[in-house]
Amino acid sequence: MTRRRAPWKTLVGLALTAVMLFPVYWMVNVSLTRPEHMRRDPPDWFPLDPTLAGYQAVLADQLPYLRTSFLIGLGTVALTLAIAAPAGYALAKLRPRGSGPVGFVLLAAQMIPGIIMAMGFYAVFLNLGVLNEWWGLVIADSTLAVPFGVLILTAFMSGIPDELMAAARIDGAGAWRTFRSVVLPVSRNAVVTVSLFAFLWAWSDFIFASTLNGQGDTQPITIGIYRYIGNNNHEWNSIMATAVVASIPAAVLLVLAQRFVAAGVTAGAVKD
DSSP: OOOOOOOOHHHHHHHHHHHHHHHHHHHHHHHHHHHGTTTTTSOSSSSSSSOOOHHHHHHHHHHHHHHHOOOOOOOOHHHHHHHHHHHHHHIIIIOOOOHHHHHHHHHHHHHHHHHHHHHHHHHHHHHHTTTHHHHHHHHHHHHHHHHHHHHHHHHHHHHHHHHHHHHHHHHHHHHHHIIIIIIIITTTTHHHHHHHHHHHHHHOOHHHHHHHHOOOOOHHHHHHHHHHHHTTTTOOHHHHHHHHHHHHHHHHHHHHHHHHHHHHHHSSOOOO
């Protein structure tokens, strides 16, 4: 017999959801509001006379920043998976010496404040002469994503039955072919999870972008929004339109990948 959910619990859940999503709604509302209506008191709670002028300004001014963010995000995903997937496989199935301390180091690495890492990268990039390069942000953002990716992939791959590995060895597959042909396809949920979080970290990064690429020719959307606010602090519909457009890729990816993420982040939590 299925127990019915108490109506008050549903109402509380809807109320909390509305409170959390209200800033998003207000961002969309302001992005559609005409500049002459911006300072009304009380404000318009709904865009009764909407305008798309803010979004036209986004397409005119922010597209280069959006392209750069996509490039940095995809590069971060590729570099993160190239490092984290083999490392997770090695820690989960090959179990080399020192795998315990390595796991502790990965956890500790995630606790280092981003600004500390940014200053360290600044000194290194300055000495190498690679400041203000978009691919430098790929390297920097990957340092946040790789430890998380290794931990998630290690937990997931630890749950892969050893019988699959033994069957691959019997068929003559070495460690690399087993990883490529057996482990990676089975680890799809974890790979999607790591890819999603790596992309979102790179997409939303501001600390590394402002520290390592503050004067570059190709800058990400976070810098674009920052500069747009500084130069047009009275055009709030355009500012909010920029924020809405910048939020769309992350929202779409979260919706499309939510079932993979739910499976990927819970992998290894329960042992048979």
